[in-house]
Amino acid sequence: MKFEHFGTGIIKGLAVTLRHLFRKPITTQYPEQKLTTSRRARGNELVWDITKCTACGTCAKACPQGVIRIVTSAKPVENRYVVEKFEVDTGYCIFCGLCVEACPFQSLLMGYSYERAKYRRHEVVHTNEMLLPSAKRPASGYMYPKLAKALPPQTLLIERDEVKG
Amino acid sequence: MPVGLNHYLVLSAILFSIGLYGALSKRNAVVILMSIEIMLNAVNIAMVAFSRFIVPALLTGQVFAIFIMVVAAAEVTIGLAIIIAVYRGRETIDVTNINLMKW
């Protein structure tokens, strides 16, 4: 070891850590304390608006993973095909949001919630009704600024950690 | 029979004999060294026993034991150094294969 500064460097470092001892911890106690995610959060599921969907399949084409499967009725009703099955395999979904971006009818949105872990593998495949928005499955403002405005503002560490170095 | 000088001396003799046997019969140089350490320890016991029972006020035996310890430390150091040097050159510490002293 070269003692180029004969230990003053070590002492400086010790002083830095000592100062941190008197700072507020920056960690969050997760289950009790929760931070608000981004208004554009891409939570771990998709929210589907059945009323607007025309089953055009743009989302399925845009999906790089190919996790969206759409089965429509053979015959159009009111000049529209009816969706018989809209299936998202969340297990393979990478939540890139390209489908939401691609949807021309604003019928597909990213989910806002995140604590949606499942115990069984087949439960991650979401179909039709399971994809509908509900109180438990709010939609995020991803690609939809109006929706985003309504969501609570994101907690930022920069706002909490006021101590300057 | 209360424990007396003879007990210690016989213990010392036993340990010394064991060490002697090891030093003479083992083929691994390190084990030989270890046996020699046992012998030195045996001698130390005898020394301290003499000191305790014959001249308890003088501690001469303990002084000698200290010197024996010094010599033992020195012997181990140099012995191990030799072993490592030999091992480096010959790739073995089996003394039966080390016959540099032949002729």
Added chain:
Amino acid sequence: MVLNPGLGMEYHWQALPPDWPGNFWWHWLAFSVIILAFVLGLVMGFIWLERRGIGRFQIRLGPNRTGPFGLLQPIADAVKVLLKENIVPAAADKIVHWLAPLVAFVPTLMIFAVVPFQDGALLADLNVGVLYIVAISSISTVGIFMAGWSSSNKYSLLAAMRDVATVVSYEIPVVLSLAGVVLLAGSLSLNQIVMAQDIPFILLQPLAFLLFFIAASAEINRTPFDLLEADSELVAGFHIEYSGMKFALFYLTEYAEALAVSAIIATLFLGGWRGPVLPPWLWFVGKVVAVFSVMFWIRSTLPRVRIDQLMALAWKFLLPLALINLVVTAVQVLAWPEASLWAMVPVNVAIMAALVVTWSRLLKLGGGRVEV
């Protein structure tokens, strides 16, 4: 005072507090229990303190779930560890693998036999106390080495080799730096040394304190000298293959060693149980905790040194300085006028500063590529 007529070793055990009820066996038993309780309790406290403390140094909270302020965390950890499956590697040297944690732990516990908790309150006031500590503490090395060797794991073997190299090197500065204290106190008995500290020896022997702190940290493998468990290199070092109860023993050993070093530093350099107002044992515990706090403060700050730098530090920095310190102390003990002991404090601090600065300048320790 004849304490143990039966064993014929009466001369070892010196005066007990005269008001101690009963005879020697009480003392033996009571203190064994006290020491066990003290070590286990304080080790648990240390584990909690270190985890919380480092957490705070790292601007996080540390364990805070089990019990108030996470106080029960060490117990939870202990329970978890004890309930874990005990895995022994197939290629391991089974007997040695089993024995190793014990061999490492028992000597560490034995150290506390001579540490005075307050005046005369110690298991055995050995008149060779300091020597006893140094001697006993070196046995744990064998345990660590056994663990490293018997695991049949290259990482643990490397760690074992590092341990041996470290201990062989650092024993010398430890003994030499303690020699200065012993010279000043004029006794090897820890209680006597405490009694001699009208001025804490950290002031009279600042250099010895510094050297002992560094060398002892290295011997018990505390950061920045924790090369044998270096998580970034050797993953966990010598106890990589240990689990369950045996791992718990190693864990315990690690903190018991830290506790032992803290206690020794508190006793030899900080005046032990001496202090105003508060009861002596509280002073003692307070000082131990303070020393340990410095240890984990350092742990939370410093990177780790490399093995050759560790060796170089011992041989080129600590050893010469310890020798110089010994000579300086010897001269001072002989020549310093008794009355002006306080005047020695600034002198010795100045000597320490000068020596450290010059040595740092003179020696370029370590570094450099090793050609193969």
Added chain:
Amino acid sequence: MAPELIWLIFFLPLASFVVISFVFKPFLKDKPRISGYSTIAAISGSLVLSVLVLLSVIAAPEHELLMPDINWVIVDGVVIHLGLMVDSLTAVMLLVITVVSLMVQVYSQGYMHGDPGYHRYFAWMSLFTASMLGLVLADNLILTFVFWELVGLCSYLLIGFWFHRKSAADAAKKAFIVTRLGDFGFLVAILALYASTGTFDIAELHRLAITGALAGTTLAWAAIGIFAGAAGKSAQFPLHVWLPDAMEGPTPVSALIHAATMVAAGVFLVARMFPLFENSPEALTTVAVVGGVTAIFAASMGLVMNDIKRVIAYSTISQLGYMMLGLGTGGVAIGIFHLFNHAFFKALLFLGAGSVNHATGTFDMRQMGGLRRAMPWTYATFVIGALSLAGIWPLSGFWSKDEILASSLAAQPALFYLALATVLMTAFYIFRAAFMTFGGEYRGGNGQPHATHPHESSPVMVAPMVVLSVLAVVSGMANVTGGFARLLGHGEGHGFIEGFFGILAHPLPWLSLALAGLGIFLAYAIYGAKWLSAERIGRMFSPLYTMLYQKYWLDELYENVIVRKILLKGIFAGLERLDNKGVDGVVNGVASGTIAAGRGIRRAQTGQLQLYGLVIGIGILAIVLSLYLAR
């Protein structure tokens, strides 16, 4: 003066040596200057203390400070003390050594600049200074001998400082071996003295010699033995051959060791043991005769050398002969006074030679010339030294040389004439050197680029020369009043002015001055103004010239005749024959028998350690058992 402080005189340079060797050299390789500074600091300390010693001795000249306090070796009743003996002689020597050493160390700062062995150089120089100081301080012969050998060792190391040059290595060996020849005599003398007196103590020996308890043949042989040692160290004929070769060492080394101090140690030793010589006329005569012969003999060789350092080296031998002559005829004061003066001006001359060498890259005077303009300071100081050496009034050399002449005239008239002739030669050769070096036109040095335009050396080299030149002027004044002689034990005092000018009232000084003037004039005529051609004169006295140039073929004599012919062919060959035929016959017979036996037994020698151990163990047991059974 506290004895501890006197010890310090010796220990300061020793500490410098230790620090340089064990701290600076290993750890501060890249900062060589520090070892020079430490040496200078240590020697400065010694100098200050030496001056204090001198002052205290002057204050009480009769008082001998003896401190045989420390028992060094106690073997079977023989007690060897470690002790100091500080009398006026020691005080003077201390001053000479520390002053010259200090000047040389300062000079070395410049001279050795950039040498890779800088640390080594100063370490050895420190060790040398320490040993030399120890030598003059020692109070018993054993200690003296130890330091005597230590200075010899340092001399060996420093002559061979540039050991990668074969000539330097050879010269170092030669110096070592030749001086050992003399030391053998010294050692025998010490042992003889001990055998007859039972003491190594110098003071005790003095007392014994003065009271006559030690006398007769023993004393004579002991004295001659001591003188043999002195002759070896002081390069007296016939052991002088090493000194010219020793010029292979760095020039400051030559200045310090081979001009001022170590070679003077022989003179000092004789002076130290002078009571022994005084009471043994044979020994005293030997000293005088050897001194006188050496003086002229060396001077004659100095006439023809072309290497400036060799000229000065022969001059040194010659002057040492003078000192011996002075000791042998006049006593301690005269010899030591010359030593005192000689140390300064000869060191000065050597330093000048070194300075010249620094500028030109060579020692060969035939390649120099004209340095007067290029190196004015060197020139001026060199000439002062030369004048002092030649014995020109009122420079220091004059005073001591005059006294030697006077004393030799009184005691040994034959030697007086030799000495007178030496005066002439001395003046001639030293001014020959001066004119060849500084006069005329520059002849190009060693041809290296830096030598084409020689320039003055750095101030750090010039300054010591200036100091020494001042000393060379004034040191002679020490005895103008007779003070020096009085200090060393005898002589009467007189006023300064009286002494300073009064000396010119005698005829003898004029005679020596005239001879010196003649020598200078001749040198000027041949080498300065070139009125006479050196070659023609050389051809005229061709055989003589050759003889001188070949140094009387002494080296060849030693090498070819003594070593090769007598030792190797004669004695050794005879021994060899005896050995081959007689001894070997027996031996071979025994050997072949042994081999035959060994062939059988060697099977037991397996090389197995354990077998040996086993046999040893069984053997011990057998012995123990047999002892027990025999009881």
Added chain:
Amino acid sequence: MTLALSGDEIAATLGGHFPGSVIEASKSHLLVKSESLFDIASYLKTAPGLDFDFLCNITAVDCFDYFEIVYQFTSLKHNHGLVVKARCHDRSNPVLPSLVSLWRGADLQEREIYDLMGITFQGHPNLKRIFLWEDFDGHPLRKDYL
């Protein structure tokens, strides 16, 4: 701005040194014969004024008929770049000279191409598979690998 040297100009200078080695030269790149690739590369590395001391990137493109190896040379000294291409027409055993002896930066990149595209670089000191294991069958980046 890193100046992209025009392949035409370089081709002109190269034509003098290595006649017939340049197959095609355009503003954007230079297509050379694979046999003379190494010589041209060493020329490009050392030629004054060019000094391509930095082998920025190597890649291979499977064009069915042939493999096209694309070298991006850069000169840190002059801050200009050049794209050099070479082709391997033998699909079963494509071989190219290795540039490792010139730029050690080619080491891992050539190994990667060998691994994924199956082009052998002659003279590479350690041409082993890099991402896939030794007995992996086929070369995934080829268009015919499915």
Added chain:
Amino acid sequence: MGLGIAFWALAVISVGAALTVVFLRDVFRAALALVLCFLTVAGIFITLSADFLAAAQVLIYVGAISILIIMTIMLTRGVRQGSPSGKLRVPALFTALLFFAAAAFAVLNTPWQIAGAPPQEPTTAALAGRLFGEGGFILAVEIAAVLLLAIILGAIVLVREK
């Protein structure tokens, strides 16, 4: 009584450990047995009222020598297959037994002059006095120091590479 128990326990363990050292094939375990042997010898020192020596025994033998030995074992090959006995097994055994017989015979047949005086109280200061004090063993201490210096140099020279 207590002394007797302590002695017998320590003696049995030490002899057992020594036998293990000599007869075990695994060198590493043999070294561990050696450590045990050293420790019991320290215990025997305590029963002999040599407290300083006991501490020194642990410090030097357990702390230094055995660790050096273990390290050497690590550096050499074939630890597990260990240390077979050589050809000299039988004569060695014979010699050792003979030696033991002789020594035991000598010990038991010598009329030792047991001093009745009590053993020294704390021995440290007394030992220091014997070693460094007037009429002590100071010369031997210095010779030991020189020996250690020589050993250090020798070991360095021996083990130094190239």
Added chain:
Amino acid sequence: MALKTESFALNIGPLHPSTHGVFRMRAVLDGEVIANMEPVFGYLHRGIEKLAEERTYTGVIPLTDRLDYLASMSNNLAYVLAVEKLAEISAPERATYLRVILAELQRIASHLIAVGAFVNDCGAFFTPFLYMFREREKILDLFEMLSGQRLLYNYMRIGGFNQDIPDEFLPALQKFVSQMPGFIDEYDRLLAENEILLARTKGVGILPQDLAVNISASGPVLRASGVKWDIRKADPYCGYDRFEFDIPTGTAGDCYDRYRVRIEEMRQSLRIIEQAMKQLPSGAVKSTVPYLVRPPAGEAYAHIEAPKGELGFYLVSDNSIAPYRCHIRAPSLINLTALRDMTVGWKVADLIVIFGSIDITMGEVDR
């Protein structure tokens, strides 16, 4: 130990705390000294180059997130620049400035991890690492605000961004930029003069300048060896020539220099961000680009100065909606070329430090 021992092989990785992912180094040790070392790659090989051939040009962007997952923004940027070059699309001015801001933020975030992990490799008990994570979290907060995720942003699009920044972004960024220099000073106080860190890193793992150029090293590794080469200056993209900043370079090319270069680069990045924030124009963030980009047949190579070094995308188009060939010049992989040269002769502990000082991400090495 100085003693010569038998050399033995030691596997470091693929599961080892200090290999920054699943990397494996097969080291042959002589005592503690590395006698030989062979890096083994491929434990995280996912065939991204092959996958890209099956996706639309836009669909590749999420894949690029997964290259250097500590610097996804930079990967996005390099890729969209390559596509824009190939399809001759240009992004609006506002998007260009935003890209600079994001790329530089990403650089700071990546360097924070690099330095933190590097000091951790030196053996510091996570403290510097956690301090640096704290600042990185702030950057991730900002990125989350923009893209909705904290790691795999998928924010850039061919011709701009998928959506404009929210209103609260710029104030938060301003706050961050004003605070950050103080934190960097704090890191310096903690580390820059620490004797142990100096001893561990100075003169260790030297990559000489000529070798650094010869192995095509880039980024801080190249600059620490004293080569003043930064693509932002040498070949400015996204209008980097409009900003004032310096290129910090090292002298010795040792681990310490690489650490210093990264710290200095963070300061320079902050300078760039400040300038870009001041100059940020208003307007659209995306130019009109068809839903399925179909570039003309041809090829393009675009490179940026990513945090780890020169990140380049070589795209070949056959006028279809998917790239015909997509090659990624991964700085992490190429910087590892000289790993053996840098580590042989050093000790195990140094191997970890040297490896940490190169700063790689396995996602990028193996792809």
